[in-house]
Amino acid sequence: MVKKSMQTIDKDIMNLAKIVGEKEILFKQADLLAYDCDGFTIHKHLPKAVVFPNSTKEVAEVVKYCNANQLPFLARGAGTGLSGGAIPLNGEVIISLVKMKRLLSVDLENRRAVVEPGFVNLKLTNSIADKGYYYAPDPSSQYACTIGGNVAENAGGAHCLKYGVTTNHILGLEVVMPSGEIIDISTNGVLDLPGYDLLGLLTGSEGTLGIVTKITVRILKNPEAKQTVLAYFDKVEDGSQAVSDIISSGIVPAALEMMDKIAIEGVESAAFPVGHPKDIEALLLIEVDGISVGITEQIKQILEVCKTRNVREVKVAQSEEERGRWWANRKTGFGAMGAISPDYLVQDGVIPRSRLPEVLARINKISEESGLRIANIFHAGDGNLHPLVLFDARQPGQTEKALAAGSECLRVCADVGGTITGEHGVGIEKREEMRFVFTEREIAAQTDIRDVFNPHNLLNAGKLFPSPGRCAEVKKEMKNGREAFA
Amino acid sequence: MITSNLLNDLQMFVSSERIVKAQNGDDFLGNSGRIVVKPESEEEITKILQYANLHNRKISIVAGGTKRGFGGTTEAEDIGVSLENFKGITEHAVGDMTLTVKSGTPFKELQAYLAQYNQKISLDPFYPERATIGGIIAANDSGPKRLGYGSARDAVIGFRIAYPDGSVIRSGGKVVKNVAGYDMNKLFIGSMGTIGVLTEVTLKLRPLPQYESVILLAFPDGHHEWLKSFAAELLDSMMEPIALELLSPTLSEDLTGHRNYTVAISFEDVETSVHYQEEFVKKISPPSVNVSILEKEKACQFWEQFYNIGPKVTETKETEATLKMGVVNLDVIRVIQECEYMSDVHHLKIEGHGGLGHGLCHVHLSGAAEDVKTAIGQLRKLATELNGYAVLKYLPLKLRQEITVWGERPSYFFWLEGIKEKIDPKKILNPGRFVGGI
Ligand SMILES: Cc1cc2nc3c(=O)[nH]c(=O)nc-3n(C[C@@H](O)[C@H](O)[C@@H](O)COP(=O)(O)OP(=O)(O)OC[C@H]3O[C@@H](n4cnc5c(N)ncnc54)[C@H](O)[C@@H]3O)c2cc1C
Ligand SMILES: Cc1cc2nc3c(=O)[nH]c(=O)nc-3n(C[C@H](O)[C@H](O)[C@H](O)COP(=O)(O)OP(=O)(O)OC[C@H]3O[C@@H](n4cnc5c(N)ncnc54)[C@H](O)[C@@H]3O)c2cc1C
Numbered sequence: 049m050v051k052k053s054m055q056t057i058d059k060d061i062m063n064l065a066k067i068v069g070e071k072e073i074l075f076k077q078a079d080l081l082a083y084d085c086d087g088f089t090i091h092k093h094l095p096k097a098v099v100f101p102n103s104t105k106e107v108a109e110v111v112k113y114c115n116a117n118q119l120p121f122l123a124r125g126a127g128t129g130l131s132g133g134a135i136p137l138n139g140e141v142i143i144s145l146v147k148m149k150r151l152l153s154v155d156l157e158n159r160r161a162v163v164e165p166g167f168v169n170l171k172l173t174n175s176i177a178d179k180g181y182y183y184a185p186d187p188s189s190q191y192a193c194t195i196g197g198n199v200a201e202n203a204g205g206a207h208c209l210k211y212g213v214t215t216n217h218i219l220g221l222e223v224v225m226p227s228g229e230i231i232d233i234s235t236n237g238v239l240d241l242p243g244y245d246l247l248g249l250l251t252g253s254e255g256t257l258g259i260v261t262k263i264t265v266r267i268l269k270n271p272e273a274k275q276t277v278l279a280y281f282d283k284v285e286d287g288s289q290a291v292s293d294i295i296s297s298g299i300v301p302a303a304l305e306m307m308d309k310i311a312i313e314g315v316e317s318a319a320f321p322v323g324h325p326k327d328i329e330a331l332l333l334i335e336v337d338g339i340s341v342g343i344t345e346q347i348k349q350i351l352e353v354c355k356t357r358n359v360r361e362v363k364v365a366q367s368e369e370e371r372g373r374w375w376a377n378r379k380t381g382f383g384a385m386g387a388i389s390p391d392y393l394v395q396d397g398v399i400p401r402s403r404l405p406e407v408l409a410r411i412n413k414i415s416e417e418s419g420l421r422i423a424n425i426f427h428a429g430d431g432n433l434h435p436l437v438l439f440d441a442r443q444p445g446q447t448e449k450a451l452a453a454g455s456e457c458l459r460v461c462a463d464v465g466g467t468i469t470g471e472h473g474v475g476i477e478k479r480e481e482m483r484f485v486f487t488e489r490e491i492a493a494q495t496d497i498r499d500v501f502n503p504h505n506l507l508n509a510g511k512l513f514p515s516p517g518r519c520a521e522v523k524k525e526m527k528n529g530r531e532a533f534a
Numbered sequence: 535m536i537t538s539n540l541l542n543d544l545q546m547f548v549s550s551e552r553i554v555k556a557q558n559g560d561d562f563l564g565n566s567g568r569i570v571v572k573p574e575s576e577e578e579i580t581k582i583l584q585y586a587n588l589h590n591r592k593i594s595i596v597a598g599g600t601k602r603g604f605g606g607t608t609e610a611e612d613i614g615v616s617l618e619n620f621k622g623i624t625e626h627a628v629g630d631m632t633l634t635v636k637s638g639t640p641f642k643e644l645q646a647y648l649a650q651y652n653q654k655i656s657l658d659p660f661y662p663e664r665a666t667i668g669g670i671i672a673a674n675d676s677g678p679k680r681l682g683y684g685s686a687r688d689a690v691i692g693f694r695i696a697y698p699d700g701s702v703i704r705s706g707g708k709v710v711k712n713v714a715g716y717d718m719n720k721l722f723i724g725s726m727g728t729i730g731v732l733t734e735v736t737l738k739l740r741p742l743p744q745y746e747s748v749i750l751l752a753f754p755d756g757h758h759e760w761l762k763s764f765a766a767e768l769l770d771s772m773m774e775p776i777a778l779e780l781l782s783p784t785l786s787e788d789l790t791g792h793r794n795y796t797v798a799i800s801f802e803d804v805e806t807s808v809h810y811q812e813e814f815v816k817k818i819s820p821p822s823v824n825v826s827i828l829e830k831e832k833a834c835q836f837w838e839q840f841y842n843i844g845p846k847v848t849e850t851k852e853t854e855a856t857l858k859m860g861v862v863n864l865d866v867i868r869v870i871q872e873c874e875y876m877s878d879v880h881h882l883k884i885e886g887h888g889g890l891g892h893g894l895c896h897v898h899l900s901g902a903a904e905d906v907k908t909a910i911g912q913l914r915k916l917a918t919e920l921n922g923y924a925v926l927k928y929l930p931l932k933l934r935q936e937i938t939v940w941g942e943r944p945s946y947f948f949w950l951e952g953i954k955e956k957i958d959p960k961k962i963l964n965p966g967r968f969v970g971g972i
Binding site: 157158201208215216236242251257272297300338340341345401402427432465470472473474478482487490491494496497498500513 | 627628629630631632652674676684685687688697701703704705707708709710711712713714715716717718719720721723724725729740741742744766769770771772773774803804806807810811858860861862863864891892893894921922923925940941944945946947949950952953956957968969
């Protein structure tokens with residue numbers, strides 16, 4: 049079957065099929081549709097082909113082929129990215145890493161594990177849990193997203209407040225450079241290799257500096273004990289103040305999450321309700337972990353802080369099962385918006401924690417002015433907001449309005465000294481907003497670095513950086529992509 | 535003649551009392567400047583850079599110089615840019631727990647200031663009195679507590695950087711979580727001042743621990759298997775040591791009075807938790823190991839003394855050298871054993887220590903130049919066998935001209951060179967100071 053159709057197709061597809069095998073390539077329009085966007089569904093574009101290499105060598109050969117033939121290409125993991133990083137804007141050859149999904153080794157004594165890029169985040173923790181270990185970065189999408197994608201986006205998660213984001217847990221990488229050359233940066237886990245920190249630079253480069261084919265990560269021992277607190281506030285200000293008070297009292301919680309009224313309405317209407325009162329303005333989900341005797345004291349302190357900040361009700365999870373339910377309710381928060389709105393747009397700004405009340409008030413104003421409801425779910429401990437703009441794409445003009453409102457939220461974050469993305473990346477979505485936080489010279493300093501690694505810009509072009517020439521084209525694409533939300 | 539022109543030119547940017555002409559030829563560490571300027575503002579720094587770039591003048595950045603014996607093969611460049619007058623706190627957001635500071639600020643000063651707010655920078659560099667925050671970050675210096683708190687990579691959230699062309703770039707920002715654009719911060723951490731002068735640093739802070747202690751476990755001679763199984767058991771437990779540092783017998787003797795392989799374990803938490811963890815350590819310690827515990831101030835004093843071991847950055851009769859070695863965690867035991875063994879064979883004073891939970895070792899050597907050289911060669915060989923590396927963090931200039939400081943070029947050197955060429959095409963900043971002569 050495949051053979052027959054192959055004869056009529058173009059030479060690039062044939063040659064790529066030779067590298068990865070005929071079963072490991074998609075090129076028919078119907079098959080390619082599933083790859084025209086990622087978790088950011090506003091832009092769509094068909095790739096030229098999707099290849100599924102099974103080894104680093106195959107990845108390198110595909111990259112070399114693309115170079116020799118001037119074909120644009122990009123890497124793709126699970127496609128859960130929320131900023132459009134894996135969207136083939138230029139009709140790229142997509143190099144999907146999902147078949148490279150082995151756990152290569154676990155070395156408990158030295159606390160490290162080596163995985164292939166397509167290995168799913170949560171699987172790592174599941175594979176070592178019986179020995180009492182886990183992998184700390186826990187994006188809410190962890191049941192699906194790949195560790196390769198996490199490295200590219202420098203993904204965060206609820207527990208990154210205490211333990212850090214992906215970059216703090218990467219010990220080594222094997223990378224296929226945009227030229228096709230394979231490099232090994234400390235995959236044996238030795239720290240501080242002499243030279244500029246390529247590990248740090250590549251992590252979070254959104255798949256524009258190289259394709260990650262092997263990852264050495266740090267794994268951690270489970271904490272001796274964990275306790276989780278849920279606190280309900282009648283006033284957002286009180287909740288925000290409690291956040292600041294907890295942090296400045298010297299406690300470093302493992303997680304400190306907040307949801308506002310609309311977000312609570314969403315999660316309570318969706319698959320994992322836990323019975324939060326619907327008339328409160330804010331809830332905090334706080335987790336502390338560590339040495340058992342130590343956290344008992346911390347919990348006492350947290351409860352006191354909440355009381356001074358007029359908490360309506362505060363409780364400590366009484367069982368692992370209860371804790372699990374609270375977290376499921378929180379971690380499915382984005383999707384839950386689907387229960388109260390036909391469409392929603394996730395934003396991802398960061399602010400200095402102390403500006404929380406002011407910023408929430410300003411987001412409220414944006415909501416009023418745009419006529420769109422905005423729910424707020426966020427990693428309050430590190431000031432990482434996720435305003436969720438609720439809209440209905442079927443209503444003419446609402447998609448544009450939602451995009452504009454999202455962008456305004458980011459403007460507010462930038463205004464108060466924050467930034468436009470804390471974990472989801474710039475991708476396509478926030479290219480223009482880069483100008484909220486960086487000057488032209490600063491952006492040029494970054495594209496200079498891209499030019500060192502990716503001189504022909506064949507790898508994932510058109511992402512991360514604003515390019516004046518593109519504005520018109522992008523607006524057109526946005527319009528075309530509108531059905532995506534229906 | 536050239537020097538006097540340069541002197542006149544520099545007076546356009548910096549007042550003359552802050553320009554010093556260096557004395558000739560008595561600098562055994564190198565990395566200084568024939569003319570040393572002491573800018574007081576970022577603007578002055580950028581003007582000097584712009585001038586140097588335009589006129590092809592080479593610059594050596596000196597924050598004062600605890601790391602002047604680290605890299606580089608020239609005695610002096612045209613201009614030494616000293617950052618000793620460029621200090622002070624720009625912004626301390628107490629509630630947000632972030633701090634922005636000028637790069638020439640001494641580390642100890644910062645910690646003392648922050649302590650008033652019950653906060654700290656979670657780094658533990660060597661020579662904290664003299665080392666500046668910019669120098670620590672540019673050289674990526676870290677100590678034993680890296681196990682618990684990470685390194686500059688984990689603490690820095692933003693920079694202002696004066697580029698060689700005199701422009702100023704900000705990287706990162708002032709918030710603790712940020713993925714806008716490339717993580718440019720990482721490029722400058724450990725870059726040895728070869729691609730820009732860090733002018734301002736923004737760090738995230740941590741609360742001071744409520745209580746701390748250091749447990750010292752002195753292992754009897756000839757029981758290395760105990761050492762290894764003890765470390766493995768502690769690392770596999772749920773205890774949360776902030777440091778787990780193995781000291782060579784010679785170093786241990788200096789610091790504790792006991793000539794034994796000694797493990798120093800730090801705990802920092804609320805008091806009950808610290809004591810609980812001490813008990814755990816006692817419980818799993820092999821019977822003939824001597825356990826002593828230093829609480830609170832005594833623990834601080836221990837580390838203070840520790841951070842000041844090693845060469846004193848003055849010329850001595852003996853040749854002094856410091857190696858930083860990176861291996862995989864438990865291989866540290868082999869490195870420290872080798873140190874002890876070599877000190878007997880080569881008649882050298884060798885003091886070594888390394889983190890059993892992070893794999894970084896420091897080895898201080900002192901003795902006749904030839905013996906030091908032989909020992910360096912041997913330690914390098916061991917590092918290679920263990921798939922690690924050995925970098926000379928301190929060595930007099932004369933020896934740096936003979937022995938490569940950074941060891942072999944990494945296989946991806948091409949891209950490192952590409953970064954340097956892109957940012958500093960005229961190679962005016964700290965020329966030859968870094969890996970492969972970058
Ligand atoms: C025990 C002891 C004794 C000493 N005795 C003397 C003495 O007798 N005479 C003397 O002159 N000094 C002496 N010093 C040096 C010490 O006084 C320096 O003042 C010290 O403050 C600062 O050096 P540093 O560690 O910050 O890094 P440095 O050694 O200044 O710098 C480390 C590296 O980073 C680079 N760098 C530094 N700052 C920046 C920046 N902001 N941006 C980019 N790159 C940068 C440097 O170029 C270098 O490559 C002594 C130090 C000690 C510990
Ligand atoms: C419901 C939901 C919740 C989420 N919650 C979080 C959260 O809490 N925290 C968070 O940080 N993110 C979150 N995300 C975003 C997303 O899951 C992360 O960005 C994730 O890291 C993407 O991984 P992926 O495998 O899906 O990558 P993809 O979406 O396939 O790709 C993302 C980018 O990485 C590049 N890439 C992928 N693999 C490689 C590779 N091997 N080498 C080089 N580049 C590569 C792609 O080119 C693309 O630019 C969420 C997403 C959803 C849908």
